[in-house]
Amino acid sequence: MRIRATVAAVTGALALSALAVPAAQAADVSGVSGADYREAVAKIRQAAHTPSGATAFSTKAAQDEPYALDASFSNFKIAKAVKVGTTGHYSTTVTYTLTHGADVDITAQDFLTGPYLYRGAFATPDTTLFGVKPATCTTATATTATCTGKIDIYPGEGDLLNSDSGTWKGAALAIAYNGQDPEGETFDITKVGYADQGALGTTLVQRNSKLTVNAAPEPVQKNKTLTVTGKLTRANWETGKYAGYSTQPVVLQFRKAGTTNYTNVKGIKTNTTGDLKTTVKASVDGYYRFQFKGTPTTPAVTTAGDYADVR
Incomplete structure (x- = not known):
């Protein structure tokens, strides 16, 4: 109460x-x-x-x-x-x-x-x-x-x-x-x-947080551009809905297929509506994910990996 x-x-x-x-x-x-x-x-x-x-x-x-x-x-x-x-x-x-x-x-x-x-x-x-x-x-x-x-x-x-x-x-x-x-x-x-x-x-x-990721196109040709998008949102206790968390640092990570560890690719920031968008060169099959380290008001959150099939 x-x-x-x-x-x-x-x-x-x-x-x-x-x-x-x-x-x-x-x-x-x-x-x-x-x-x-x-x-x-x-x-x-x-x-x-x-x-x-x-x-x-x-x-x-x-x-x-x-x-x-x-x-x-x-x-x-x-x-x-x-x-x-x-x-x-x-x-x-x-x-x-x-x-x-x-x-x-x-x-x-x-x-x-x-x-x-x-x-x-x-x-x-x-x-x-x-x-x-x-x-x-x-x-x-x-x-x-x-x-x-x-x-x-x-x-x-x-x-x-x-x-x-x-x-x-x-x-x-x-x-x-x-x-x-x-x-x-x-x-x-x-x-x-x-x-x-x-x-x-x-x-x-x-305020609980949510994070999404999507790597496209799928499949992608080797050495072509892969676009990774997502959105960081957090609970708005006054509206009862989740809303975009603006200008927050998020790290794009990659794990090569057949391995277990993710490595950092680049850091980006959410826009004013919490959206994320960046590009990478597709070289090998693997998983891309976003990681937000959190703030005192909002907990850390990491997405599951999104698989990119490189051909």
Whole structure:
């Protein structure tokens, strides 16, 4: 779930309609009736941080703030990159260590923890991405546990803007509801414990790329000109389609028939619509392919080889 930062005050029952989650993605929070995990944690997180960037919650909770839960996070591990297309569901698994005070019951039905990603300042992020379910934890010692959770992304439902591609920071949170139901009329947030921690790691959330190649004519006479064309495209999260990636360096490679290794032939760049076109002299049978090495916003991609029959 992509959640944009707001500066509105969070009061009462934390009624933030902007944080609503499509029912198709909803995952009920165990022990918290009627609440969706992503919506619930986003509300508690926003209540715990002030717009100024300072952490609002403390060991003695103020009105409309959770109290500081005795919990911290370490050993955060996530994939180096998450390639996201235009539709469907994408996820990446995160593992981390949860360390907590002896008085924190992480086995309680309404204790929740999970990883998330954010861009911008930790306390006032530009946007965040959560999982649809909380993490699961295995007790290691009386005060530590190893946890595994996921970050879930639905690009077709507005989770990402094109400008969101690039580096995201990793974080983790924990909530002890202590019997409080956030959907109930008597919900008291000051009795809810909350802890979170940012800058635990980084990952790239990238606009998935596609690349094509075609060598023509087929067959081609020996020592005649062979034209190799193709197109480099990447996901546009805002239109739900793939679009040409302009002025990007791509390498044409060749593998002689009967061999296994490709060698570089020449480097070219895509035009303003992502198209590729170059020529070579046909000398022997073999396979031509294009290779794009990628950028922080767009993953590397290599085509399969296109066979050229030289006669």
